[in-house]
Amino acid sequence: MKILVIEDNADLREVIVRSLEKERYVVETAPDYSTARTKVFIYEYDCILLDIMLPDGNGLSLLRELSERGRRNNVIIISAKDSIEDKVTGLDLGADDYLAKPFHLAELHARIKSVLRRNAHNGERNIKLGNVTIHPDTFKVDVDGRDLELGRKEYDILHYLVNRANRLIEKQTLAEAVWGDSIDQADNFDFIYAQMKNLRKRLKAAGATIEIKTVYGFGYKLVVSS
Incomplete structure (x- = not known):
């Protein structure tokens, strides 16, 4: 399973990557909007962790473009902006889940597994x-x-x-x-x-x-x- 972590905070990005690699995921990263946009339209990912607040753009704009192009990705928004408006907008644009910062890594892992199961195996674990x-x-x-x-x-x-x-x-x-x-x-x-x-x-x-x-x-x- 390959995951793309779109997160501009280098320390948090590294923590997430290390934790996911321990769970045996293949992990790629993007520190900004432009890098993320390039990667999502060149490569395939089983799940995308998407920060909204990026230094050169808004993660919701990337989500909107994915939706407009008919790209079906398992997207979990991870954002410090824990607002109802952002949650609703993100989910309406096709996000599968929304996790507010700060969060426990165990919860992040559980959300990823849940999204992957729900969208690929109708909720079945095996x-x-x-x-x-x-x-x-x-x-x-x-x-x-x-x-x-x-x-x-x-x-x-x-x-x-x-x-x-x-x-x-x-x-x-x-x-x-x-x-x-x-x-x-x-x-x-x-x-x-x-x-x-x-x-x-x-x-x-x-x-x-x-x-x-x-x-x-x-x-x-x-x-x-x-």
Whole structure:
């Protein structure tokens, strides 16, 4: 899961990033409006933490543009402006939640998980596809109830693809989602090939009824085996 933290306060931004990385999220940051605007329209994020008061713009303007362009993002506004007007405006513009500063990191984590569950899994804690179940809260996977041991990146790849089952996913998009946006400067995708090979082996050995297909010249597609 990849999160973009749009926050101009460097100390708070660092605290949020460290806490999210401990929860195994891939985290990108934007300290101002212009950087945030560039990132949200180039890269994909599972969740955006959006401060309203930015040095070169207003976060609500960015939210409005996302809405106008039909971009569906899980957006949680984090703002020192705890006003009813800002809350209503933000929610009307498509924000999924509003968290006033100061806040406890535990509450932030809970809000992120709630928004992701609500918008991706109809409120269900676990994700099931075929005979494979992913438990995001514990980073566990089982096949027909039997634990499947995966490395961290193998889990992250599987989690990402299961959330986008039956969709063609470009190698570049997968790499950015699992390793971060800076990976777009990589010379090749050998690091993905190695992880994918191991993941496929483990799924097959466990008798999983899902399969990761290679779409040559494009990327990957996860399907339920026929």
